Amino acid sequence: MMKVRKKVEFSVLSIVLMLGVFAGISSFNPMPVAACDSAAECQAEYDRIQAEREANQQKLDGYKNDYEGITEKIRILENGISQTKEQIAVIESTITTLQNEIATLEAEIEAKHEIIRDRMSSMQLANKGNQYLDFILNASSLTDVIHRSEAVSQITGADKELIREINEKRLAVETKKAEQETKRADLTTKQADLEAQYATQDGLRAEMVSLIAAAEAHDANLEQSEQDIQNQLDEFNNGVPSTSYFSLPTPTGVVTCEFGCYSGHIGTDIGGLGYGTPILSIGNGRVLETLSGCSQGSGTSYCGGGYGNYVVVGYIVDGTSYVAMYAHLQSPAVSRGDVVSQGQTIGYSGFSGLGTGPHLHLEILKNIEYFPGDKGIRYQYVINTRDVISYPGAW
Numbered sequence: 343m344m345k346v347r348k349k350v351e352f353s354v355l356s357i358v359l360m361l362g363v364f365a366g367i368s369s370f371n372p373m374p375v376a377a378c379d380s381a382a383e384c385q386a387e388y389d390r391i392q393a394e395r396e397a398n399q400q401k402l403d404g405y406k407n408d409y410e411g412i413t414e415k416i417r418i419l420e421n422g423i424s425q426t427k428e429q430i431a432v433i434e435s436t437i438t439t440l441q442n443e444i445a446t447l448e449a450e451i452e453a454k455h456e457i458i459r460d461r462m463s464s465m466q467l468a469n470k471g472n473q474y475l476d477f478i479l480n481a482s483s484l485t486d487v488i489h490r491s492e493a494v495s496q497i498t499g500a501d502k503e504l505i506r507e508i509n510e511k512r513l514a515v516e517t518k519k520a521e522q523e524t525k526r527a528d529l530t531t532k533q534a535d536l537e538a539q540y541a542t543q544d545g546l547r548a549e550m551v552s553l554i555a556a557a558e559a560h561d562a563n564l565e566q567s568e569q570d571i572q573n574q575l576d577e578f579n580n581g582v583p584s585t586s587y588f589s590l591p592t593p594t595g596v597v598t599c600e601f602g603c604y605s606g607h608i609g610t611d612i613g614g615l616g617y618g619t620p621i622l623s624i625g626n627g628r629v630l631e632t633l634s635g636c637s638q639g640s641g642t643s644y645c646g647g648g649y650g651n652y653v654v655v656g657y658i659v660d661g662t663s664y665v666a667m668y669a670h671l672q673s674p675a676v677s678r679g680d681v682v683s684q685g686q687t688i689g690y691s692g693f694s695g696l697g698t699g700p701h702l703h704l705e706i707l708k709n710i711e712y713f714p715g716d717k718g719i720r721y722q723y724v725i726n727t728r729d730v731i732s733y734p735g736a737w
Contacts, residue, residue: 375387375567375570378575381575382661384571384575385661388568388571388572391564391567391568391571395564395565395568398557401557402554405553405554405557409554412543412547415543416547419543422536423537423540426532426533426536427533429529430529430530433522436522440515440516440522444512444515444519447508447511447512448512450508451508454504454508575658587625587659587730588657588659588664588706588730588731589622589684589685589731590622590731590733591702592612592619592620592621592691593619593620593622594614594615594619595614595619595737596613596614597610597612597737598611598612599611600726601727601728608717608724609704609705609706609727610705611701611702611703612702612737613699613700613701615691615701615702617690617691617692617693617700618672618691618692619690619700620691621653621668621671622685622686622688623683623684623688624704625659625664626681626682627656627658627681628681628682629654629656629677629678629679629681630654630656631652632654632676633646633651633652633674636650636695637694638672639693640697640698642695645695646669647715649669649670649696650670650693650695650696651669651673652668652674653668653671653688654667656712659730663709664707664730665707665711665713666704666706667703667706667707667713668688668689669702669703669704669705670695670697670700670702670703671691672691673692675687675688675690676689704727705720705724706724706730707720707723707724707725708725709723710723
């Protein structure tokens with residue numbers, strides 16, 4: 343049987359639930375699981391739920407990856423929109439400056455026109471025809487006439503040239519203004535396009551949040567159903583949690599006595615351990631017995647029936663019951679009735695009871711649900727631990 347996986351947390355979903363965006367997810371009500379008629383039926387349903395959880399987890403992982411990708415796109419779009427707005431602001435400032443410059447030039451032209459009008463008015467004789475002709479005919483001599491004609495020509499030409507120059511400046515400024523307005527229009531179009539993309543991605547992100555929330559809620563329902571089925575399996579198996587396989591009982595060590603290596607010995611001895619090395623549960627199970635209080639050293643040979651301090655754990659594997667004894671401990675780390683997980687520390691290696699130094703005596707019985715004190719009975723159920731534990735080649 344597979345181990346129950348821990349639920350994966352997702353911070354974004356937590357925020358969504360707190361804000362109430364996905365209504366009802368934070369207080370889901372899982373459907374009750376129907377009672378099984380047998381352990382086999384429970385096991386089949388348990389396997390089905392685990393398969394569904396795996397498929398749902400794959401979807402959830404995909405949703406989360408999509409969410410991260412969309413969020414990155416939104417970040418890029420936000421930067422693009424911000425930069426475009428800044429560019430538009432600069433252009434609008436430039437356009438305002440050009441508008442002010444045009445207004446100044448137009449004012450200069452108008453002022454020049456006013457000066458010319460005033461000058462012509464001063465030259466004009468009251469109600470006597472053409473002002474230029476009158477001005478020239480009133481000359482006192484031929485030389486004066488020539489001078490006056492030249493003056494009128496020069497004044498008129500200078501005024502016209504000045505006005506032409508001002509108009510050219512205004513035309514150049516207006517051309518620049520038109521160019522800036524074209525750029526502003528292009529950037530405004532670009533901003534609108536970026537904002538449209540942002541709106542699309544933001545909608546996709548909201549959809550991903552909802553999908554993630556739904557998948558998380560579905561996983562929570564499945565997890566609860568899985569636990570309900572596990573509880574029923576425990577009842578079928580006398581309340582002993584099940585496991586899928588047995589693992590090593592110590593993180594390091596060496597098998598010094600495999601099985602029956604000398605008269606009267608059953609079980610496996612693992613040496614190469616120092617005092618206090620963690621002793622690990624070989625699977626998921628429940629503690630059936632413990633013994634503590636035995637001192638360390640050869641003077642405790644008969645304490646605990648020669649096994650010193652020990653822990654006994656019951657296991658169920660595919661409907662088959664096993665009982666394992668971990669002996670010669672320095673001290674147990676669990677108590678009777680405790681539920682233990684595979685790889686959990688249940689005691690510490692030592693030299694209590696009959697032995698020649700710190701080591702672990704591991705004894706596994708099969709098809710039995712308790713640990714007999716009578717070794718004769720245990721002979722009927724004991725198995726070689728190598729049958730159910732894969733020891734490394736160096737052990």
